[in-house]
Amino acid sequence: MDNRNFFERVYEVALLIPHGRVTSYGAIARYLGTARSARMVGWAMNKCHTPGKFIPAHRVVNRNGLLTGKLHFGNSTTMQQLLENEGAVIENDRIINFNQVFWDPSIEIG
DNA sequence: ATTCTGACAGCAA
DNA sequence: TTTGCTGCCAGAA
Numbered sequence: 001m002d003n004r005n006f007f008e009r010v011y012e013v014a015l016l017i018p019h020g021r022v023t024s025y026g027a028i029a030r031y032l033g034t035a036r037s038a039r040m041v042g043w044a045m046n047k048c049h050t051p052g053k054f055i056p057a058h059r060v061v062n063r064n065g066l067l068t069g070k071l072h073f074g075n076s077t078t079m080q081q082l083l084e085n086e087g088a089v090i091e092n093d094r095i096i097n098f099n100q101v102f103w104d105p106s107i108e109i110g
Numbered sequence: 111a112t113t114c115t116g117a118c119a120g121c122a123a
Numbered sequence: 124t125t126t127g128c129t130g131c132c133a134g135a136a
Contacts (some may be wrong), residue, residue: 029132046116
């Protein structure tokens, strides 16, 4: 197993997130089999700045639907704007209709 | 090899 | 209910 395999898995799942949908780090981690490595998923997102591949990291939030990683988008409003542009309703850095736009890979895919 | 850190999640007070 | 601590996995120093 390559070390990059884990990151690639995370990226792959992130790319599978439909437009206007969001998921949580834990959900992705569960889908990958490592349910307790949700932190790794977030960290993989930190490395998603790799040029050449677009990772919709803005569609990945924590289990509370809170935009915890908005600070990593340069501007604190970028992540929110992207999500709102896709139909998500965000208020106070939190996705109001999180339950509606939530997309669980372990259910939708496998 | 050891230690620290991290865009989380779960449990305890 | 809100706040805080611990556990967990993987990578970097």
